[in-house]
Amino acid sequence: MDSSVMEQEQSLLSNENITKAKELISFMEAGELEKAQDCIDDLAEIRENEMYQEIGKLTRELHDSINTFGLDDRLADIASDEIPDARQRLAHVITMTDEAANNTLAAVEDSMPLCDQLLSETQNIETEWKRFSNREITLTEFKELGGDLKNYFSTNISSAEKINENLTKVLMAQGFQDLTSQIIKRVISLVEEVETNMVNIIQLAGTKSNKSDLKEKTEEHGGLDGPVVPGLEASGTVSGQDEVDDLLSSLGF
Amino acid sequence: MAIDTKMKILIVDDFSTMRRIIKNLLRDLGFTNTDEADDGITALPMLQTGKFDFLVTDWNMPGMQGIDLLKHVRADEKLASMPVLMVTAEQKREQIVEAAQAGVNGYIVKPFTAQTLKEKLDKIFERIDG
Numbered sequence: 001m002d003s004s005v006m007e008q009e010q011s012l013l014s015n016e017n018i019t020k021a022k023e024l025i026s027f028m029e030a031g032e033l034e035k036a037q038d039c040i041d042d043l044a045e046i047r048e049n050e051m052y053q054e055i056g057k058l059t060r061e062l063h064d065s066i067n068t069f070g071l072d073d074r075l076a077d078i079a080s081d082e083i084p085d086a087r088q089r090l091a092h093v094i095t096m097t098d099e100a101a102n103n104t105l106a107a108v109e110d111s112m113p114l115c116d117q118l119l120s121e122t123q124n125i126e127t128e129w130k131r132f133s134n135r136e137i138t139l140t141e142f143k144e145l146g147g148d149l150k151n152y153f154s155t156n157i158s159s160a161e162k163i164n165e166n167l168t169k170v171l172m173a174q175g176f177q178d179l180t181s182q183i184i185k186r187v188i189s190l191v192e193e194v195e196t197n198m199v200n201i202i203q204l205a206g207t208k209s210n211k212s213d214l215k216e217k218t219e220e221h222g223g224l225d226g227p228v229v230p231g232l233e234a235s236g237t238v239s240g241q242d243e244v245d246d247l248l249s250s251l252g253f
Numbered sequence: 254m255a256i257d258t259k260m261k262i263l264i265v266d267d268f269s270t271m272r273r274i275i276k277n278l279l280r281d282l283g284f285t286n287t288d289e290a291d292d293g294i295t296a297l298p299m300l301q302t303g304k305f306d307f308l309v310t311d312w313n314m315p316g317m318q319g320i321d322l323l324k325h326v327r328a329d330e331k332l333a334s335m336p337v338l339m340v341t342a343e344q345k346r347e348q349i350v351e352a353a354q355a356g357v358n359g360y361i362v363k364p365f366t367a368q369t370l371k372e373k374l375d376k377i378f379e380r381i382d383g
Contacts, residue, residue: 171277175364178268224313227342236346251353
């Protein structure tokens with residue numbers, strides 16, 4: 001049985017009520033209607049007092065709950081700092097993926113003509129080489145083939161070097177996946193925190209019995225800052241490899 | 254001075270993409286003998302087998318973080334002298350100092366270039382030989 005119903009029953013069966021009720025019956029049986037009316041008024045008053053007490057209790061609970069909420073700085077922090085931060089972090093993710101895609105595309109576009117050139121030159125040389133093997137070639141043509149081969153070798157070496165360099169660029173561009181994931185994970189944990197707080201607000205507004213238990217901001221990232229986002233540098237961060245090197249050399253490295 | 258490119262290198266990072274990048278860069282520099290682990294907890298027993306000569310590690314990883322892995326390595330008699338290169342997105346001054354105090358041999362911040370990796374490796378080997 002609901003505890004509030006039990007409370008109501010207990011207060012209805014209180015000694016005060018029972019005494020008044022007994023008095024009421026005896027006055028009515030004796031025909032003393034004025035005194036009977038007084039008894040009814042007294043009973044109503046007892047009832048009203050209980051109601052006022054209950055309303056008072058509810059008001060205090062509501063007041064306390066609102067105070068708990070108002071004192072919680074996390075919500076204010078989230079709204080004023082962390083949501084704009086998250087926006088900037090996500091914008092940085094777009095910049096990084098954009099750079100990675102463009103660097104990759106540039107390296108591929110730069111390499112494709114080199115591959116095409118290598119292919120067509122190799123095919124030409126192969127044709128000439130077959131003619132040479134079949135002894136279908138004149139001395140002049142043979143001398144030309146010698147020159148072609150010399151050019152072919154030097155072009156081939158520099159093209160292969162260039163393609164290798166471009167492939168390294170493609171490789172390095174993939175680093176965005178690690179860095180953007182670290183940033184996105186942070187935003188996800190912020191969204192989860194907002195969600196928890198929203199649920200608490202709904203519970204507070206919905207029923208009086210659900211106490212708000214605001215989740216403390218947890219050190220989910222082991223106290224680490226993760227990748228630096230332009231415009232959101234935490235104090236005491238270095239701006240790049242050069243500053244890392246300076247700092248380490250100042251420490252005797 | 255000749256760098257022994259046959260040395261066995263352990264690459265520790267929780268992101269497989271980053272492990273692949275480092276592995277490929279090392280291969281490009283002639284180091285083909287590499288293995289991978291995704292955090293300190295996995296890496297430490299691998300190192301304790303004594304099969305590795307060099308450690309490249311990230312900092313921020315679930316399980317055991319890179320800085321703790323470094324401290325374990327330095328505290329282990331058999332591993333204490335192993336060169337450790339940290340490659341991480343963490344760039345707070347106090348963290349770099351912490352890594353230096355824990356005995357890191359090189360510190361690279363992400364995003365980095367192939368050239369930076371080569372320079373730091375060269376510097377580490379120079380110091381070891383010198």
